[in-house]
Amino acid sequence: MLSVQVTSNARKIVDIHAQCTGISIDTFLNCGNTTACGTQFYPPHTAPTGATSRIVGGREAVPHSWPWMVLLRFRTSTLSCGGTLIRTCTDELVVVTAAQCVEGTLAADWQIDVGVHSRSANEVNQKAYQVSEIHVHENFSASYLLSDIAILRLSTPVQENTDVTPICVTSLPIEDFYGKNCVVTGWGVTMENGALADKLKEVYKPILPNSECLTNIGGAFNPDHMTCAGYLEGGKGACQGDQGGPLACFNSQGKYDLIGIVSWGFGCAREGFPAVYANVHKYLDWIASHAST
Template sequence: MKHEEIRTVMVGIAALATTASCVVAGEDALADDWPGIASLQYAQGRSMMHECGATMISERWLLTAAHCVDEARIERNGTAAQYYRREDGMMQRLGPMRVAVGRTHLADDEDVKTYAVTALHIHPDYVPGEFERGSDIALLQIEAGYKGPYMRIDGLGFDAISLASDTYVSVAGYGNTEETSVAEGDLNARGRAVYAPSLRLQQASLPLLSLDACKAGLDAAIELHGLEQVYGDYSLGEHTVCAGGGEQDSCYGDSGGPLVVHDEYGEPIQVGIVSWGLGCARAGSPGVYTRAASYSDWISDITQLDEPSG
């Protein structure tokens, strides 16, 4: 989740405490309960830096937030690298992007395979650097080889789910467990250092909010922190979902990760993508999520996955 003070990606491990979000006041989660859960990373030397969450939605396609990859580039070798824009406007390369999928723990799990990103598709209505204006959604294609489970997406192949206020939804990620927590690091089975706000996957349950309640909470937080010039043009509507506003929340590093409901069999369906908020788990300040079903046509057009029904 993007923070009101973080507008660019910073270099090094210190950046992970601010640009990468985890779940606040959550609990340990198992990757098996989150099919296709993924960590977007970039390599610096032999170290891997978690930056955002994502979900595999097929064997080659990954769903995430646009602000996680709006500075990334496909390079001459046909794979993506992460960049950031310095204060002087110049782009600086951080390192090649890699995707780790299905990790309960980013360093302790025996699986150390990661996948290169071979294509980037950011929604055409997304304005770079202005995630609060909406369409904060992107699709990434990875190299062949992944054969694991993937997440079902609301509205993709079936009618969109009706989401009522006060319904409880769940979110998961490797982001901060507190608003000001710092990055963790450990060696994986290959001897590479892996850094993330939380190396252990976390999850939390949050209530959905009506758009009116969401707007009231955001407006109050924006006024309290004097952020009218930065966030005065934020957008809510059918393309967004709001949740939280209490002790549990997504946070820095959870960006791009899944917000889900569970069907009658207890299986998750992704209804949202972690996008932005003002701080983490601040009383009355909700989190804003991109509504997946609002973009199902675009997802289908890019990926050629199931057309939405209805």
């Protein structure tokens, strides 16, 4: 099982911010989502439906069935966070991740691995890229994990192949996904204080209405910045090492949309506490103006 925990980022150096380019949301979505995005060469496991879905969480993903998933390494670490490839209006692939992962760090300290399923294997289409720029949301709060989003530009163009393609960015508000089973992926620990997973894991979770998030999480949940997903009985979620990874939903066009970024939770998939994600739709303007700088 994947499972999320609130973590504090102790690596404090300096924030790096992009300048706004004036690209509209519609322009950005038209460029990034009309070219190939959100589809896979290797079909994933069938998404669970109805009441049986609660027993499916936490399985190994079909290798390379989530080709937008990337692994972030800080200096010599084997895993620091997850991230997601999206396409810009200049046909560049950039990485969307959580601000808590990279805030206060230097671009030169990061490596992005694409085409990875097993962290211990050297896979056919696996490739490492250096980060050239880090763009942290200017309103990010490490204390409250508000605006927990960042964009990483890479030093060389990402080569797309069967194992490496971007996800689409949602154009719909989170309310359109309430009750839908969406997927979270990552290599994070499989239980609280456990070991990191070697192979990519996936878990399907329902998107909960903001009212339920507030009832179960309390004042730490901010509906202007966040969404939540999960089962109130616990047991399925995201955890240490999964921060920055995608919450993805299947859309009506037969593609996957990025709707959330793994941010925080109380422990790892604890009963009564759904996991919290940065709400991507709330940041479309910021993504549009910073991804194509």
